[in-house]
Amino acid sequence: MGRFYALLYGCSLLLLASSFASADVVEKTFEVSTFSIERMCQQTTITAVNRSLPGPMLNVSEGDNVIVHVINNSPYEITIHWHGVHQQANSWADGPDYVTQCPIHIGNNYTYNFTVTGQEGTLW
Secondary structure (H helix, E strand, C coil): CHHHHHHHHHHHHHHHHHHHCCCCEEEEEEEEEEEEEEECCEEEEEEEECCECCCCCCCCCCCCEEEEEEEECCCCCECCCCCCCCCCCCHHHCCCECCCECCECCCCEEEEEEECCCCCCCCC
16 A cells, blocks of 8 residues: 555656646737837837837747747838847747748748747847
């Protein structure tokens, strides 16, 4: 009977540990567009993500799967370059146009999908 309880206890610990180690899926939509703003009595046109400058923050942890849907409503061909995020085995998701991927054409969209591995700190 003692072995049964030891096995039950071991399985419980394993189940508890696996619940802490589970990776999340972080999924966001980035709409890139241009709009006018006024700064110091001057009108200027900017390109931004989700009408916000700086753009949205992504909070991720080691092992998380990041999915970002980019909608290009700007008058430019664009890519998103993930400054500081190592794209191990995902170099196609790194973002420099005509280097690792073709740009996202005007009016089109693209989905970035990569896993955060070996990363820590504040990046961008």
